[in-house]
Amino acid sequence: MHPLFEYIKQYVTVSEEIFNNELKNSFIKKEIRKKEYFLIEGEICKNFCFIAKGAMHKYHTDDKGIEHVVNLFVENWWAGDRESFVKQTPSAYTVDAWEDCELYLINRENSTKLLKESSIFNEFILKLDEQHTISTQKRITSSLSLSAEKRYEDFVSNYPHFVQRFPQHIIASYLGITKDTLSRVRRKALKT
């Protein structure tokens, strides 16, 4: 079964036939190796990708050259930069493969076309955006209202697979806490 079909049918009612006829050909399979770039800061995000296998991470580099991890992705996540993709402007982010990846890419033209022509794709994107809005609201609330300790606990309980696949300094950056704080929090968590 096509991995994208398997994923999409969790969100919308769609037959394999409709998926094959309406959606499948708008996506191109691409394999990238660990450390290879999917998007480089300053370039236009021409494609969005569905991750069928592997892990990626997205970061922004500040004026001092420090990298700030803004997103972590594993299988069944979408990666790219929405602003750059929509407006076709240079991206403020870099996205690269943290592990070897199998991706399904869709470009802006195909995405716009599907949104206009396919009610299934439309319904799917609405659901995806809805879920995304809910999870980013939670992330913002947690960054404003929780201690570093509680943020890490929540992260481990919500995304246990991320802790296994990304190193501590990447998770610390994603959570907006220093590596030392994360080490302290982890040591404390192990003791209890």
Place this chain on the structure above:
Amino acid sequence: MHPLFEYIKQYVTVSEEIFNNELKNSFIKKEIRKKEYFLIEGEICKNFCFIAKGAMHKYHTDDKGIEHVVNLFVENWWAGDRESFVKQTPSAYTVDAWEDCELYLINRENSTKLLKESSIFNEFILKLDEQHTISTQKRITSSLSLSAEKRYEDFVSNYPHFVQRFPQHIIASYLGITKDTLSRVRRKALKT
């Protein structure tokens, strides 16, 4: 002209006739007074609202009883809690009127119906979600990568009207910085 029509036509091509026939009746006008609640933590968010006049703020209360401002809203913004609205589960947020407000409310039933039946509404929500995704990504990146000083500068330059309408302690909470830090940053900004 209906304030919602004026707003929606900035996003999608729609005539006043179609707006009146397809969309208008799904929204109910409601006026609420300053300090009145639109949503109370623990209750289900039965309606989402478009703010035609006034200002609102949304906050989460932590275990210690401290309120954390997660969103500020003025005219032409939408307020509510998406998760509670979509899943019909108790909300983790309170939304209240910071000034007297004129609102246009839509309930879950009407929203679901419009999404199914109105291609205009569908297109509009897609655009709104797109914009929302872009702005929350920016907010997360800024909270991870910028100093309190730069975050405040960006906030003033992006939302100058918010600075005029909300007091310092509310803006400090929204930016995730202490009131003292905000005072220091403001003093420094005034000197330069």
